[in-house]
Amino acid sequence: MCDAAKTGDWHGVEAGFRELTDPVLHQIAIGLAGRLLDRAVAEEAAAADPTSALAGTLWAWRLVEDGWEIRTGAWGNEVSAEQWKGFRAHLRRAEQILIQVTARHPDYTSAWTERLHTARGLGLGQAEARRRYEKAMRAVPHFFPAQQVMIQQLCPKWGGSYDAMHSFADECAEASPPGSVNGAVVALAHIEHLLLVIRDESAGAGVAYLKRVNVQEDLRWAAEHSVLNPAFQPAPGWVAAHSAFAMAFSMGDNQPAAAKHYEALLAGGNLADETPWKYFDDQVAEFVSLRDHAFKKGARP
Amino acid sequence: MIGETEVDGVQTLLAPKSGPVAAGLAFRVGRADETLATAGITHLLEHLALHGVGLGDYHHNGATGSVVTHFHLRGSEDDVVKHLMAVCDALADLPLDRLETEKDILRTEAATRKTGANESMPLWRYGAQGHGLVSFEEFGLPRLTADEVREWAATWFTRQNAVLWVTADQVPAGLRLNLPEGTRRPVPQPSSALPTTPAYFTAHFNAVVFDAVVRRRTAGSVFSAVLERELYRSLRQEGGYSYTANASYDPRDAGFAVVTAFADAVPDKQDAVLGGFVDVLAKLQVGRFEQADLDSVRTQAEEALRHDGSDAARLPAAAVNALVGHPHQTAAELLDEVRAVTVDDLHEVAMETAGSGLLLVPRGHDAEWAGYALAPAFSDTVVDGLRYQPRAGGAARLVVGAEGVSVVDGDHALTVRYAECALAMAWPDGGRQLIGLDGISVRVEPTVFPVKADQLARIDASVPPGNLMRLPAREPTAIPRPRPRTPAAPSRASKAGLIVLIVLASIVGLIAVLDAAVILLADPVNNPENAALREPGSFTVLGFLLLVTASFVIWAVHVARMRKIT
Numbered sequence: 001m002c003d004a005a006k007t008g009d010w011h012g013v014e015a016g017f018r019e020l021t022d023p024v025l026h027q028i029a030i031g032l033a034g035r036l037l038d039r040a041v042a043e044e045a046a047a048a049d050p051t052s053a054l055a056g057t058l059w060a061w062r063l064v065e066d067g068w069e070i071r072t073g074a075w076g077n078e079v080s081a082e083q084w085k086g087f088r089a090h091l092r093r094a095e096q097i098l099i100q101v102t103a104r105h106p107d108y109t110s111a112w113t114e115r116l117h118t119a120r121g122l123g124l125g126q127a128e129a130r131r132r133y134e135k136a137m138r139a140v141p142h143f144f145p146a147q148q149v150m151i152q153q154l155c156p157k158w159g160g161s162y163d164a165m166h167s168f169a170d171e172c173a174e175a176s177p178p179g180s181v182n183g184a185v186v187a188l189a190h191i192e193h194l195l196l197v198i199r200d201e202s203a204g205a206g207v208a209y210l211k212r213v214n215v216q217e218d219l220r221w222a223a224e225h226s227v228l229n230p231a232f233q234p235a236p237g238w239v240a241a242h243s244a245f246a247m248a249f250s251m252g253d254n255q256p257a258a259a260k261h262y263e264a265l266l267a268g269g270n271l272a273d274e275t276p277w278k279y280f281d282d283q284v285a286e287f288v289s290l291r292d293h294a295f296k297k298g299a300r301p
Numbered sequence: 302m303i304g305e306t307e308v309d310g311v312q313t314l315l316a317p318k319s320g321p322v323a324a325g326l327a328f329r330v331g332r333a334d335e336t337l338a339t340a341g342i343t344h345l346l347e348h349l350a351l352h353g354v355g356l357g358d359y360h361h362n363g364a365t366g367s368v369v370t371h372f373h374l375r376g377s378e379d380d381v382v383k384h385l386m387a388v389c390d391a392l393a394d395l396p397l398d399r400l401e402t403e404k405d406i407l408r409t410e411a412a413t414r415k416t417g418a419n420e421s422m423p424l425w426r427y428g429a430q431g432h433g434l435v436s437f438e439e440f441g442l443p444r445l446t447a448d449e450v451r452e453w454a455a456t457w458f459t460r461q462n463a464v465l466w467v468t469a470d471q472v473p474a475g476l477r478l479n480l481p482e483g484t485r486r487p488v489p490q491p492s493s494a495l496p497t498t499p500a501y502f503t504a505h506f507n508a509v510v511f512d513a514v515v516r517r518r519t520a521g522s523v524f525s526a527v528l529e530r531e532l533y534r535s536l537r538q539e540g541g542y543s544y545t546a547n548a549s550y551d552p553r554d555a556g557f558a559v560v561t562a563f564a565d566a567v568p569d570k571q572d573a574v575l576g577g578f579v580d581v582l583a584k585l586q587v588g589r590f591e592q593a594d595l596d597s598v599r600t601q602a603e604e605a606l607r608h609d610g611s612d613a614a615r616l617p618a619a620a621v622n623a624l625v626g627h628p629h630q631t632a633a634e635l636l637d638e639v640r641a642v643t644v645d646d647l648h649e650v651a652m653e654t655a656g657s658g659l660l661l662v663p664r665g666h667d668a669e670w671a672g673y674a675l676a677p678a679f680s681d682t683v684v685d686g687l688r689y690q691p692r693a694g695g696a697a698r699l700v701v702g703a704e705g706v707s708v709v710d711g712d713h714a715l716t717v718r719y720a721e722c723a724l725a726m727a728w729p730d731g732g733r734q735l736i737g738l739d740g741i742s743v744r745v746e747p748t749v750f751p752v753k754a755d756q757l758a759r760i761d762a763s764v765p766p767g768n769l770m771r772l773p774a775r776e777p778t779a780i781p782r783p784r785p786r787t788p789a790a791p792s793r794a795s796k797a798g799l800i801v802l803i804v805l806a807s808i809v810g811l812i813a814v815l816d817a818a819v820i821l822l823a824d825p826v827n828n829p830e831n832a833a834l835r836e837p838g839s840f841t842v843l844g845f846l847l848l849v850t851a852s853f854v855i856w857a858v859h860v861a862r863m864r865k866i867t
Contacts, residue, residue: 096672103583122670125572131540132576 001029005036010045010055013037017054024236027110027145034061046097053108056101063094064117071121075199076157091121102135109143112136116149120158129153144237147172147185148275155192165189166218173222179233183226184241187248190215191276194251210252219248220257228260239265240273247276250290255298262291302631303612303619304470309478310460314620317470318613321359324381324467325373325617326388326478329486329624330457331366333432337723337736338768341407341439342453343370348403349395349450350458354387367435368488368554369621378473385465389479392458397447404442411439418506418661419561425502425676426512426659428494428740429723432553440724444770459483464623466616488554488625494739499658500676501668507568509578510661512561513654517552517627519638520646524654525550525560526598527590527647531581532564540577542570555626560654571663578660579671586655588648595644602639606632680716680741683707689750693783699750706735706743706760717743719763727771730780731757735764746781799857806853813846 001016003009013033020026034042039062045055067090071083079087095118101111112135119129129150136146154160154168169189176182190210198206209215226232227241242261249258265271272287280286304315311326330343344365350372351363359376361384374384420436427433460480467473491514515521529548536543548562566574605611611632622629630638659676662668669675686702700707705718717737726734731747731754745752745760761769820839 092670092672095670099579099583099671100587103580103587103589106584118670119576124576124670125666127542127570127573128576131542131573134540 002032002036005033008038008041010041013058014054022236023109023140024144027113028236030057030061030110030114034058034065037062039063039066050100051104053101053105053111056097057108057111057114060094060097060101060111060114060118063090063097064114064121067091067094067121088122091118094118095122106135107139109136109140109146112139113143113145113149116146116153120149120153123159126153126159126164142172142176142180142182144181144185144240147182148188148240151185151188151192155189156196157192162193165192169222170218173225176226177231178225179227179229179231181226181235181237181241183222184237184244186218186222187241187244188276190219190248191244191251191279194248195279207251207253210248211254216252216254216257219245219252219254223257223261227264234268239268239271240275242268243273244276246291246294250294255294255296257298258290258294259298262294266291303616303629306472308465308472308476309480311478311480312464312623313472314464314466314616314623315469315471316466316612316616318468318610321375322378322381322467322469322473323373323375323613323616324385324465324469324473325371325620326385327369327371327464327466327617327620327624328458329368329462329488330370331368332434333367333489334457334486335434335441336768337429337434337437337440338770339441339445339449339453340434340437341442342445342450343457344439345400345403345407345442345445346370346392346395346450346454346458347372348407349397349399350388350391352396352399352403353391354384359384367432369624371617371620373617378469381467382473382476386477386479389477392454393479393481395447395451395454397450400445400447400450404445407439407442418504418508418510419512419563421504421506422510422512422561422659422661424494424740425500425661426495426514427492428738429736430738431489431492433492433494433740440726440770443772455481456483457486461485462624464620466620468610468613468616485624491553491557492738495659495676497674498656499660499673501660501662501673502676502678503662503664503666505664506661507571507663508563508565508661509571509574509663510561510563511578511582511654511658512559513656513658514553514557515560515650515653515657517556517558518646518650519635520642521558521560521650522550523595523598523602523639523642524585524647524650525562526601527594528560528562528581528585530594530598531585531591532562532578535581536564536574536577540573542566542573542577552621552625552627560650566663572666575662575666575668579668582651582655582658585647585651588644588651590644590647592644595642595647599639599642603636606636606639677739678741679713680707680739681714682716683709683714684716684718687756689752691749691783692751693749699745699752701745701752701756701760703763705763706745708743715741715743717741719760720765722764722768725760725764725769727757727761727769728780729774732775732780733757733760735760744781749781749783802853802857806850806857809846809853810850813843813850816843816846 001013004012004016017026017029020029037058039059042055042059042062046052046059049055067087070090071079071087095115098111098115098118101108102115105111112132115132116129119132133146133150136143150168151165152158154165156162166189169185172185173183194206194210197209223245227238227245242264246258246261246265249261274283277283277287302316306313306315332340332343335342347363347365347370354361359374359380361374364371372385372388374380422436423433424436429437458480459482460478461483462485463480465478525548529546532546532548536546543564543566546564548560550558550560552558564574564578608614615632619629660668660673684700684702684705684707686700689699689701691697697708697710700709705716707714707716717735721738722735723738724736731752733745734742735745736742745757747757820843
């Protein structure tokens with residue numbers, strides 16, 4: 001499917017997606033194919049078949065991606081007026097395509113997840129984001145990708161609050177069956193919290209936050225309920241889950257705990273997920289160095 | 302079957318029902334036929350016509366709508382005869398001694414009436430004219446004269462412009478309708494204040510409202526009922542974001558109807574109501590209709606049409622149709638149409654609503670993300686003329702020109718051209734409010750801007766004569782007070798600036814004069830040491846000094862003028 005995307009072979013892309021019946025896998029593949037696919041190919045495919053959920057969603061995904069390219073990932077106050085304008089124009093276009101997709105395919109979780117991205121970028125509001133999230137949940141309970149986006153939505157930098165973000169994460173984890181990947185949203189919430197403490201105070205204060213007993217206890221419980229649970233079976237999203245726990249434990253200097261997650265990623269085929277590691281400038285180097293550190297200090301299990 | 306006959310030349314519709322008789326006399330006139338300067342005249346007439354027939358033991362009422370004014374009652378045949386004859390008599394000989402009293406009553410009625418979010422839609426769609434006038438207060442009341450009201454009655458309340466309906470087999474014995482001769486009046490053409498649709502505007506309501514103009518057809522009313530079900534399910538039952546969610550289908554004229562959908566919202570759920578609303582509309586616009594919704598709406602419509610008294614119940618609507626020129630349809634024909642409505646028909650209506658839609662969004666939100674263009678709340682142009690800055694300072698400017706008035710503040714401008722001024726209200730304190738046909742309003746307040754009496758007189762003389770309304774003195778609290786000046790500092794500063802400029806101009810001017818004198822008095826023949834003074838360089842210096850003097854003078858004059866204006 002990735003090869004087809006690279007060469008602009010739309011039928012090949014469609015055929016590849018037809019095999020992805022798991023909605024989480026489908027959503028992950030949207031990001032992969034979206035990045036490889038030329039925007040014009042997605043746009044033409046959507047024009048050729050306006051009822052195609054896949055073509056519309058991939059096209060919208062690219063518009064959002066290109067919009068962020070214009071905006072850059074800088075803190076909001078460092079973004080120029082021109083950049084905001086381009087960003088919003090791209091996101092509005094994407095949103096209008098996605099409105100059509102979800103109107104035709106109300107259970108298409110990939111489009112709802114993308115609509116969470118547009119809602120956040122366009123600042124449509126917390127209740128509206130929550131409504132979109134509920135739509136995804138109604139289609140697929142415990143849909144992990146939508147929960148990942150909601151953590152962002154609920155964090156203070158996007159108009160939420162620490163309380164709202166952490167209680168949402170806890171609810172997601174508690175409601176999920178033991179051994180599922182959803183517990184990782186707890187780690188993602190703590191990482192978002194860490195970033196804001198680093199921004200507003202200092203790197204030291206950030207680490208101190210993660211080292212807090214209650215935070216470590218929260219992380220430990222979430223990890224044991226999810227990817228470290230005896231009931232755990234690798235399901236789509238497991239790489240992202242381990243990657244989130246590994247980063248949270250590493251940054252909080254709990255090397256033995258971090259090592260377990262690095263080990264699982266290594267054993268699974270030397271894998272890692274960009275989320276949340278993309279917050280580092282050089283994510284690969286940071287990942288390798290923190291992993292080595294964890295293995296050295298925390299002792300490989 | 303609805304039967305048709307005539308009473309004294311008035312088209313009459315009949316359909317029997319059991320119980321007391323209901324009857325109505327409807328006229329093809331309403332608020333859309335007024336202007337902003339006469340707004341309220343039809344309602345005032347309705348009150349005057351009913352004044353003398355107030356206290357019977359039967360139920361009666363009057364209603365002034367957008368294009369139809371209706372007198373209706375329920376009672377015995379005798380009541381019907383007496384009541385309607387009394388109404389006609391009153392219309393022929395209006396109790397005009399009651400004029401001011403009824404105006405007061407209307408003002409009280411208006412003060413207690415709650416304006417809903419739905420009522421603000423027509424202003425944005427049509428502007429301050431025709432169908433848009435229902436959004437406005439009855440502005441014309443203070444200036445309406447007895448002659449105007451009499452003239453209005455003679456023009457609109459005529460036998461050709463009326464339809465009578467009675468829930469009986471035949472016209473009650475002895476009923477005479479003594480109305481003047483006239484003509485059946487066409488429904489006013491709709492104006493437009495929207496350059497593009499779909500459009501949105503924001504307003505201070507805890508609600509989202511959508512309306513759209515569609516061709517009149519049975520599928521349109523079925524669509525509106527299906528839309529209501531979708532909104533209720535999505536916003537109330539599933540989401541819990543709204544308490545009320547409804548939709549209506551209201552015929553506007555012979556050819557078109559307005560579909561209006563409303564959902565209220567608690568403040569912290571406004572964004573979700575807007576999002577859910579947009580998604581419900583999108584669902585129907587892509588053609589996804591729940592067959593169960595269509596079935597139950599159809600069943601309800603069929604039941605209403607098959608009901609024993611269905612013809613009698615349809616009489617008021619049939620009278621309105623007759624007045625606006627919409628062809629009459631029998632219950633059987635309507636039943637056939639209701640049964641024939643398909644999902645494709647509904648989809649067609651949905652697409653029509655998508656094209657003509659207008660959305661009210663709670664303040665603080667927008668709908669550009671959903672593809673709606675912002676409806677114009679500002680003017681594109683600014684008139685030329687005298688510019689005034691506020692007495693209290695600030696960036697806003699008032700412009701009073703030969704063509705109209707503008708207020709400019711930053712990138713935004715509000716302009717009312719005299720030729721398109723729907724109403725100019727004038728208060729004895731000098732305050733003026735001009736409302737344009739597009740609904741845009743400009744206030745000229747001498748307490749805020751230093752506008753002189755001659756300019757106010759110019760405004761008064763320039764607006765269409767009938768649209769100038771001189772009002773009694775306002776409550777002192779209604780007159781805007783400029784914010785108290787920050788302790789006279791700006792004024793003193795500009796005064797000091799003026800003095801400095803005058804002093805500078807005087808000093809440089811004096812030097813220039815001295816220089817000129819030296820040059821003129823120089824005598825190079827007798828006094829060769831002075832020869833240099835007659836060289837071109839000396840004249841350049843003199844020219845420069847004169848230029849600087851002139852600059853200071855011009856600057857000083859400008860500052861003095863600005864002081865005068867502020």
